[in-house]
Amino acid sequence: MNQQRLTIALLGSGGGVAKAVLALLNRSAGDSSSPLHRHLAHCRIHCVDLKQRPKAYYREHCPLLSRDMSLHTLDANDTSLLKKLLKRIGASLVIDLSWADTVSVLSVCDELGIAYANTALENKEVDEMQELEGFTLIERFIRFEEARGGFTRAKAIISSGMNPGVVQWMALKLRNAYPDEQPIGCYIVESDDTFYADPKLAEERTIYSTWAPECFLDEALLNYPMLASGGVPLFLYNHVYDLRFRVKLGAHLFHGCLMPHEEALTLSRLLGVESGFLYKVSNPVTAILRQHREDSDELWSWKHQLLDPNDAPLDGADLVGVLLVYPDKERYMYNVMRSDEVAPVYGTNATYLQVACGVYGAVCALLLDEINTGVYWVDELLLNQESRYGDYLSYYMAEFVTGENDTSDGLLLQRMRDWPEGWRTSESE
Template structure:
């Protein structure tokens, strides 16, 4: 790609992930050793949102890059307007962290040979279909798979945040340590205990999460618990928060809920092992959902609040990693970021910054690696291309912890809290 012509369109720019991406790109602009510094030095960034913020909102995150930013406000459902934007701005890379339909965005980019990155599969038709409740992720995945082979005039990395994204890289890195033995199970694990330092900030009938509450509730109360076994998705007909599963990462132990996630499907399709995502959020939100299991749909009508350190001080941290289960042992790899540490440097919360590190890895791979045309999940990118994705994301995401448990708690049903 011509270094003089990097034009990046960021979709969903008013959300929390965007602030973290912009903060990283601002660092890249100032750091001559950053892998993509030479690109960012001449970048033009177009920020697009349905409800756009004023430039003052973005300035704390891009103090050195605000000269390179143009704001736009329009609905990405208007595909003709989006196509017009891509042509007029001569966009060369789209980073999509919006709720726009993934297949529609890929269609537009494929027409013009524009590179595309996103963090999750989105489909508005699925979201609006009551009959698909309980299975929305599987339906999004099915529709995406039916269409992906059409996109041959572009390069795309699908699902590159923290999870999905960085966790696939962690899983493959850990599996390299036992090349002759495939794990019996691979569990994506997350313990996010982020919450307000001052509990007087807490309001009644409010769902608090460190990322989109609507997307969180989609996984936590709308879908059934799901895992992969023998390359097939299996559903437990329980509410997500009815069940808890044990996770041990050395001295760090917790119980989390089994939730559907993109990386569970992609890793479970690629490997003959049991794959699941075990997730625990702050105790306040956990207790709130459990207390309302019989009327969980009411939570959609409550207030929804992202835990933003710009609103009030946050304590706690977000731990995300992988746990590989073998016959007589377990191996693990994880990253922990504290809200205090991330806020002091990037003005955002730990969760959003972890997601942004995965996106940064994908941006770097798009700009620096010779990736053949096609559409890749991160595990596919690592398998099928000669990419430096792991090296790139590690530039900002540091201090990965690895270790081994002597013995094993077994597969998912053995881990279930009785």
């Protein structure tokens, strides 16, 4: 993108992901060797949020960027007002970290020829339709896929966070390292044991999460477990926390729950394999979700609390990776970040920083790479365009670990394990 002066509209600027993204951009602005330094030196950022933060908030968390920053209180779902704003400020890039309807916002960007990046598919109409309960993620995916062919002017990277996003790059990098061997399965895996360093701070009737608790509960409570085979979604009519699946990444061994996720669909479609997302959260939260499988509606009335290091010190780490399964072996690649190491530098937890790194990679790709006009999932971008997305990620992300397991447990349903009797007091592996 050749742009004399970069003008960014950041939607959802007051949220947790935006805070982490701004922290990374602020660091790039002060680092002459960073990929985006030259662009950020003459950049103007317009922060857009329905519940806008005060200017002091941005001065504290991104002081280098706040010097040339404007704040707007606006509902991004109001596409008429959003369009007027983007035209008036001459936006060249929209970073959408809001809960606004993805297709609507992207339609405005496409009409105006503005580059676009986001972290997740949003669709308010789907979320409000009770008859779609259990299938909201796949419905958002289907509606987006039906609309994307109509976008002809924008360059857009869809769902570039950690997962979806960075994990798609991991999967392709790992597969391409052994081009003569075809995997039969590709699983996205995450083990996040982040919690308060002092567990006594945990309150009763509270759900804790390292990212938006409402979105986490949507996956953990409302949607059915889903895997994909050759791009076809397959649903298991169980509660998510009825089932658990074994994951081994060298010395790391954990049992995750199967949850619906977009990258399982895109990777399954592109690689022609079985794919699913296996997620393990902290033991206290796992125990609550297990205990309330039959009365999960009650949990929506509980307090929902983000695990924020600015509230109290956090302990634990977030491990996110991919596991490629072959007939006779498994190969893996993962990234680990610790919140107690991330917080002093970026003022956020490890999960949000991982997501921000994916956004950073997408922004770099849109601004620095010669990408053809089009709307891309990250795996499609890497397969169909010349992009250095992975190089950009590595600038701020911790080391990626790769390895191989000697034997394979086979496809996902062969990995199912019953929950141990002692799950209420400990996570028995």
